[in-house]
Amino acid sequence: MSGSPPSSNLARFVAELRRRHVVRVSIGYAAAGFVLLQAAEIVLPAFLPGFEADAALRVVVVAFLLLFPVVVALAWVYEITPQGIVAMEVMDAEAGRPASGRLMPRLALLALTVVVAGGAGLWWYQTDAEAQAARETAFERRLGEGPPGVGPTPFQAATTDDAGAPIRSLAVLPLDDYGDATVADDAWFAAGMHEAIISQLSQLGTVRVISRTSSEGYDREGRSMPQVGADLGVDAVVEGSVLRAEGRVRITVQLIHAASDTHLWAQDYDRDLEDVLTLQREVATAIAEEIEARLEDRSSPATTATEAVAVSAPAAPVAPELQDAVMRGRFALRDAEDGAAFAADAEQFFADALALDSSFSPALTGLAGVHLLRGLGEDAGPDALRELLDAREIAVRAVEVDSTSVEAREVLASAEEALAEHGMRLARFAVELGRQLEPMGSDSVRLVVEGDTTIFRRGEAPVASATEMGRMIQVAMAREESETAADDLRSIVRLEVGGRFDEALARARSALDDFPDDPRIWDAAERLSVTNGDVAGAVTLRQARAEQLAPELVAEPGVDDLERRVSAEGARGYWGWRLDHLEARAAAGERVSPVERAAAHSALGEVDAALTLLEQALERRDPHLVSLRTDPVWDPLRPDDRFKSILRSLGPRNDPRSRPPQGGIR
The missing domain is CATH 3.40.50.10070 (TolB, N-terminal domain)
Structure with missing residues (x-):
């Protein structure tokens, strides 16, 4: 019969929910909350920058969720009437309905709900505040302690599960x-x-x-x-x-x-x-x-x-004994980066190999590498100059024996680069060695030996190394002391060429202490943060840069836009912002490397645009091209023949076969 009371406990509970308007209040609360959240998502970014707007929006969402059980509990215990807010138990008594239970347990339940929701909210607030404080101090912490450890290689790439996909x-x-x-x-x-x-x-x-x-x-x-x-x-x-x-x-x-x-x-x-x-x-x-x-x-x-x-x-x-001697020498050479007493053992192994075959190019190349690394490890003086000159002489012989050896050409180009780079400091010792070494400006030196003249010219960027020995030499050169921002920048690029992205980032952050007003170092640190998989770190750097540099040095679009795009799209948002940033600088008449713009296109998967810009950079011999072999940002381009053609054009910039060999140092 329709007028009979509900018989089961569940039916009675549902009837009580309807009578107390709990369902109606819940629906109304959800609708009001949805409107509030939509409004907050629009309004907060207009008044708060980037991360602060995100934090405020999180507060609104969490508060909405935590208040929901409180509102439900209040709807169960109280009713809004024309006479005001009245307890349901009082209304039942006035209407002559049987009491549904004692009031105090329900008030206790309400109090418990409020305490639990409040405690959860307080816990969330404290943990979120700690995370926010960590974000705010990330820049200072990284400058003081270096980048966080990210494993043997810094770039964390997301690979596809499709085993048939191209390998890049x-x-x-x-x-x-x-x-x-x-x-x-x-x-x-x-x-x-x-x-x-x-x-x-x-x-x-x-x-x-x-x-x-x-x-x-x-x-x-x-x-x-x-x-x-x-x-x-x-x-x-x-x-x-x-x-x-x-x-x-x-x-x-x-x-x-x-x-x-x-x-x-x-x-x-x-x-x-x-x-x-x-x-x-x-x-x-x-x-x-x-x-x-x-x-x-x-x-x-x-x-x-x-x-x-x-x-x-x-x-x-x-012959087995010849290749064994070369491989033993190369194994001994692996300790070169630590400045250990590797040289004597390595030099002896390569000398043993040359005693078996004086024209074996790998042995000549290895011996040239020994002299070059030893010269880089010496203090500026006659010994350092002697080692660099010997390295250059032996590397010339290696290339003459095997003109196809990429490694020999890289060692020779690096030896010439080291001579040019250190020529200003080494020139005063040339006379002691029977040489005439004359600085020619800041980027080259002229060496005169018995009437023969050779000019060693330092390029704008390190040798684009493709071999392990070439990379090892570039890393060793990167560890030289820097006196100018340009020196630091070259060292950063050398570490990149060697695949040492974590060390390159640490060097860039260290350079910011010495040259905080140089936007090129900020660019390098920011880019390397992304290469290391730390997009948030790049945003933090951009924020610190905006505070450090004069406003005229910080190009638009601004940091707020970067924060919003990274928050919404992650690394892709960063690269989209960076591309807009570079194009805005170029439109304003600033000289922007096409390689930098190509990197953004490549990261966004825009292969044709990236390759077109790289071809333009190749025509200009842009020094930024040295990153093509090792930087993960170029991985989307690697299957393309145009990219491979560009790489083949990036051998060592010096052609050693066009230079006469010099007399040895005795």
Whole structure:
């Protein structure tokens, strides 16, 4: 019967909810809250900058959620009437309805609801305030302590789970050594194979290959392959093993798509020890072929990556004792960056190799590298000048023997760069060595030896190194003391060329202490923060920059716009803002590097626009082009033939074959 009271407890509870208007109040509260939130989202950004507006909006949302149970509890206990707010128990008594329960338990429930909601709100406020304080002090903390640790490589790339997608970045993990455990100190062989494969693949241009120091220092224990790829910021990983025994060597390698942990290719190679250098080339070529098979359609029949690798290593068999001496020398050279007593051992190994074959280009190149690194480690004086001149002389011989050796050309170009860069300080010691070294302005020196004149000219940017030795030398040069902002900027770029993005960022932040008014250093620090995967850090830097620099040095669009776009779109928002920022500067008549604009287009996936700007930069010989091999921002362009063509045009800027060799220092 319709007038009978509800029989079940649930039915009675639902009827009570309706009578007390709890559902109506809840719906009304939700509707009012929605309107309030929409209004706050529009109004708050107009009065508060970036992060403050976001924080205020979070407060509104959390307050709305926390007040909801309080409103429901109040609707259950009280009713709004023409006479005012009246307790439901009083209304029931006046209407002669049976009491639904005692009032005090309901008031206690209301009080408990208020306390819980208030406590939750207070906890959220404190934790959010701590996070906000951390954001506000991030700039000062980073300047004082350096960038936070981000693993062996700083760039954290998001890779696709599609194993059929093009491979644009690669890590070669150290090879497991399964050699004779009874042979003492045999680690150099597997390490030499590892470094040689990296150097070969780094010359492709098709992929970005992270440096040896990054892959070698990575602790893979307990990590899955997707985690390895994410940590190293690469699409694919090469791993394998080396077994050397009884005059033969066997290398096993496999190419793995990191994100999906899919094995793409695997192969075993067996060779006599006389064919190790050829084996290295074949392994690199095979990997390159697998990578090329996964690239997007090419638009022109440009030189393939496999052809680029094929011409970079000698084809003739090499005596085992000769290649062993070279690989031992290179292994000893790995300690060069720490300034350890590496030089004597490395020099002796290369000298032993040259005693077996005086025209072996890898041995000549290694010996030139020893002299160059030792000269960079010396205080300015006759010894430093002697080492740099010897490095240049030996590197010339290496290139004369093998004009196709990319590594030899890079070492020679770096030696000439070091001579030009240090010529002002070294000129006064030239007479002691029977030389006439004359500074010619701030960027070149002239060396006269027995009537022959050679000019060493320093370019606007470091050598665009593609090999591990070239990168190691650039890193060593970056650690020289800086006297000017230009010196710091060159050091920052050298660290980038060496793939040391975390060190480059630390150097940029340190340089801000010495040159806080130089916008170029702020640009470098901001860009490197993004490369390190710290977009919020880049925003913080831009905020600090706006406070530090004079307003006329801070171009529009402004920081508020950057904060909003990064908040909405993350890294993509940053690059969109940066592109607008650069184009606004260019429209205002400021000189803007096309490479910087191309980087923003590349990060946004606008390949054609990026390549067009890079081709313009190549015509102008823009010094910013040295970043093309190592910077992750160029990964979207790597499968394109136009990009590979640009890379092939970026060899060492000096042609050593056009210069006569100088007499040795005795």
